[in-house]
């Protein structure tokens with residue numbers, strides 16, 4: 362597994378008072394230490410940053426696009442699923458002679474958001490992030506992968522400054538030549554679409570107007586006043602259906618969030634628990650009721666290493682945990698949601714591949730198989746708090762506290 366490198370930093374002016382605020386690339390909340398404004402960062406697609414060009418640089422800048430990717434990658438291979446942690450940047454365009462990666466530079470420099478009023482030209486993005494990963498992991502060709510999935514903690518675009526002189530493209534930071542420049546082969550846009558502007562929305566509950574709660578990197582904000590949960594959908598807050606499973610014990614309990622997805626599969630019967638038992642050959646006594654109980658796919662709604670992500674997704678999907686549900690956060694300690702629901706949906710085929718018995722028949726079908734979520738719900742599960750681990754109250758599975766970003770605070 363790659364070393365977990367430091368997060369990249371973004372320098373931004375507080376939209377309220379103009380003070381310079383340093384954000385972490387995972388931050389979704391701008392909390393200004395000067396004027397105390399709290400704003401939520403939103404974008405219709407990806408956050409776009411640039412590495413600032415050196416000052417007093419008179420040349421016309423040309424910005425090269427890189428995907429910033431951080432998350433879990435899974436390859437389905439004949440002998441099983443190989444999980445891998447990815448923390449990298451990779452060229453997002455087909456330019457010959459351009460550096461394939463940004464290297465370590467963004468860690469030593471402060472990035473800035475791209476805005477439509479910036480000068481310079483921006484090379485067009487030709488490669489989509491999820492399509493890039495297979496090429497990047499140029500592994501042993503003998504190890505054929507039937508299917509790959511990427512569960513992104515971070516998918517953003519970073520632009521690096523360059524300029525052209527004497528038909529040569531130069532790196533604007535190092536002032537080093539990169540490649541011969543053929544203007545004709547490159548598409549670069551002078552005009553930047555208005556949706557490139559990062560937007561800030563107030564962290565007020567759209568329903569009741571109270572302050573929404575959340576750590577700075579949360580993807581779901583919660584309202585403790587009207588018991589609602591909100592995530593960013595496009596550039597607005599949209600309500601997230603959620604439920605909190607009540608703990609049976611009076612002992613110290615923390616609730617961890619999971620995404621529960623109702624599968625919609627084409628060419629595969631996955632509607633009921635009975636279907637799931639059959640597909641995965643689960644050691645369960647068949648009960649006629651199982652044909653009418655829906656089957657759900659599960660995934661953690663928090664960041665965790667790829668091997669644990671796979672284990673928890675599989676175990677919960679096999680177990681189909683249930684419990685007494687209530688729709689209130691009152692008096693409960695809930696761990697923050699740091700993995701988006703659309704990323705969880707990307708994990709469904711991997712969970713299926715992990716469980717299914719008839720691998721020889723199903724693996725070759727995975728790439729073209731249509732498997733989506735008809736319905737997604739955020740479900741908080743009670744975990745007993747041990748000295749070093751958390752224990753799922755009904756499944757009795759343990760999760761090392763060190764495996765969680767906020768593990769130390771639980």
Ligand SMILES: [Zn+2]
Nearest residue numbers: 375378393396
């Ligand atoms: Zn401020």
Ligand SMILES: [Zn+2]
Nearest residue numbers: 566569584587
């Ligand atoms: Zn509210």
